[in-house]
Amino acid sequence: MMKLQISNDQDRKEAQNRERRRQCELERRARIFNARNRKIGVDLPFLQRQIVEKRAERDEAERTNLAFAKQMIKDSDVALVLEAREREERRRICAEIDLFRSKFQRPEDRREFDLNDPDVLKKQLPPRASDGEPVGKSSAQKFEGEDLNYEERRKVMAEQRNAWLEQQVQERKAAETERRQAEAAYMMAIKARDARAGELDKLERECRYRLGQANLRYNEALAAEKKQLEQVMKEQEEADNCAEMYNNLTSDMLTENPDVSKSALGSNRAIGYMYKGMNQEELKKFYAAQKEQMAASKAKREAEDRMEAEWQALAKSISRTSERLDIEDKRRRREIARQLMEENQLMALQQKEKEKYFREVVYNNTPTDDYYAQFNTTTR
Template structure:
């Protein structure tokens, strides 16, 4: 494009105007003027927010997948339940068709009129003679009315049974719905428990690995110590055999007493009276020492019980004093809070009614910072 040669003064004016505009924009920006702009912190916040949104999206996707899985399970169970009910209804119909037919019932002759059977009015009884013996108990001229009353009673009973059955079916449907909701909650709880169990298993595996490593190190150290002890014992045994009476062939070996209490069985004649008296005297001293120790323990236990009783009484007294002090402190604090509330209410009333009566308008604030100079 063609470059237009502008006068120097106009370019200077435009440059000054642009600098003035930038300076005004920079000065009047309260955020940059007061706290500045931390680009790294803003970028970090943006990255954290994106990570948080990604985690929330993944969590929502997991929840949606879990919901879909639970809905599928619930639908499958509901379909299985409906199939089971359908099969039971079919088996019930087959059972009634095979074993509960209307013609096999005890009152089939009563229902003939309703089932399309022969009409009872077609069979007129013959006049009965004195020796006929054809009318028995429950038969006679009022048999039709009796059957009609009996049929009405049966219809009422069937209607009542149908209503009871409908109520039972309604209750059963409500129970099934509650059971399905409970199964959904149990599945959700099972998923949560499985996640917690997996975390616990991971932590247990890490702890088990650390424990096994520590056990292995301890076993290695113990084996090294055992090996060193066996080597020392073997060396001591070799040294003892080299300096023993068997190899040195000492003539006084039968009379030698190395340990102070070891005797030679083939030459020993029993203990002397001095040794027996020393043993009896030592036993008596041990009995007396044991009795003194028992008395001392009894006195110590008694003193300890007295001390514990005194400490318990002192603790009860201290607790009572602490409760009293706490109650007094709460009363003083309540009084102090009430006094502060009254003072703050009075101060707020003074501010609202006397001090802040002439509040500034928007026009008052608009006269400041109108220019960058």
């Protein structure tokens, strides 16, 4: 059976110490074998010159940013002035529109004002208090089946029903008595009728003959009278037609008399169905008003065109100024880049000469492989 050794606290402490020493050795090796940290000496005048150049470049950038900030503030001031002018112009136009609406577009002059009238409830009729009030169906105040006097009417109907029942009883008794008397009289009448039948038959035949003769004579007279009446009506219709044509020819409608269209409600009102148009004086006033409106519209359009031209000129000026500043900034940046490239080229040339000096003058003693083999073997 294989025995396994279990580690104790001392073994763990020794393992931790070994790991700590190994980490310290790795950190020391990374620090000592770093060629940049082991380099001896730096070019102090070159570093100072770089510091001076960086400061000059930073000052130039600050001056450029300051110039841009001043120009931006100036442009902002101009934009604020133009915006204030635009707001004032918009306010003036809105005031004119509100004045025009208050004079010529009032709510009470609209066709649908009765739908939006705030006093419409004050003008409405009150709800009905009884069935006797005259209200229309569209008022929604009286509906089919409503009966406000139902209790009173029910009492009257009960009394009337009792009276009707009493009257029906009396009428039924009277009808029964009359029926009996009628039956007796009917029997007597039948007997008399049978006796009278033969006599009436004879009289009827004679009467029919005489009635036919009279009817024939009446029809002949009626036809003659109808023919004469038609002739009279025809002559009357012709006379009425002639009178109507004469009245139409001489009426105010065809002669277009302007006085008939005047209304009794005022001199500036006219009757619509008799109005024949404006007279010469009214036409002159109408054309003059049209010309004034056209002149006002033309002046307004010209003012708007001038305002738009001024806005366009200002926008072009601002655009040209911005383009000029952008061109100057690009030219300055190209000049700075060119100077920086020349300086870098000069520094590269100096670096090459320095390396050549170290390689040919300072480091002319070329070491062997044995010399390099003794380094980087340990940190101690």
